[in-house]
Amino acid sequence: MKGERAVVLFSGGLDSTTVLYLARSQGYHLYCLIFAYGQRHRKEIRAAQKIARLNKLPYKIVKINLPWTKSSLIAGKKKIPSFSVRRKNIPSTYVPGRNTIFLSYALSLAESIGAKKIFIGANSIDFSGYPDCRPAYYYAWQKVLKALDTRIKIVAPLLKMSKARIIQLGSKLGVPYHLTWSCYRGGKNPCGLCDSCHWRQQGFQEAGRSDPLKYQHVAGTVSRNF
């Protein structure tokens, strides 16, 4: 493990930054893949670059063009919805195929540089119900990697952790949460209203820590058992 190469899918958000620090603490030589897939703003890409540079890690920004998607996460499409406990369906922020595309590029890079691990910050607990953040999806991916005769494994250490646990773990690892960016909207300060801000704020509250970011709106505590 020590000195072994690994690819990390890195968005500059809370989860992937925690994973980056976790993998670094385990001694991996990390190669960061950052994706520009037409997000509404460059704030998360800039956050990712800043954190990669801070850690002196090589990174590559991969441009992806998905003109067919109607996701509200893509610039010029629908408005970003605010968090709602009543929502039952997959929200409009879901980008079809996104994690699959990210993992396929990571596979290409990992095979090319001889990395045996792909780290991803996917999280199935405090999240928005995206199908590509669930354990079954990652088990299926392992089968693809096996069928290719690679010895590459996907490592998703946060998959079953709550946001609070992730923040507690990251805090121990020294994650610079003030440099991370989670908000879907991308204003001067995080909005505090979108799903991503909601889960992040609740996570910090439950972890008993204060989020170094200043929000435009601070959400009330929402019971996790709604």
Added chain:
Amino acid sequence: MKGERAVVLFSGGLDSTTVLYLARSQGYHLYCLIFAYGQRHRKEIRAAQKIARLNKLPYKIVKINLPWTKSSLIAGKKKIPSFSVRRKNIPSTYVPGRNTIFLSYALSLAESIGAKKIFIGANSIDFSGYPDCRPAYYYAWQKVLKALDTRIKIVAPLLKMSKARIIQLGSKLGVPYHLTWSCYRGGKNPCGLCDSCHWRQQGFQEAGRSDPLKYQHVAGTVSRNF
């Protein structure tokens, strides 16, 4: 099936053109995905565009940047090797992650437009030993699609067909083989020496048909049971 939308991964080569004509004959409304992944030449992309237009099919050319790959199929990298019966390893023309990236974009498009099928011309018989052209790889992919709760299926009708059978099928379907491009090298005429030319020439010979393309070199018949 009739009138149902489907995505076809389309390179303008012999296999994917045959698949396109097969899917069209089954009544699907096809959306072609053509990839510009840094190939040494534009000939196959131009062939794909020409055939898509001939069939009045919508197509999208997706640009992919894989700066880390050392594949000889990518411009500016190693020389394309000539076919050799003695070769045991995966040849240098293999692009790590390529079919996985193609399929992940196809998944994104299929989910976005409500297509339930992704057609791919992968072929495990007369091919160069690429790990992403084998049946096990496609079975594993079906599990990924299932885990995402999509009803999308990958259809790889040529997976277990010999090149000769593919050519016989395509000939019945009226595939314009004179418009297809298979050669890895991309000269004025196909080289006749690379793996792709080798399998194509042998396929036409075994199918008892003449290839409408004129080769720079015509390979001798190589026994399939070497």
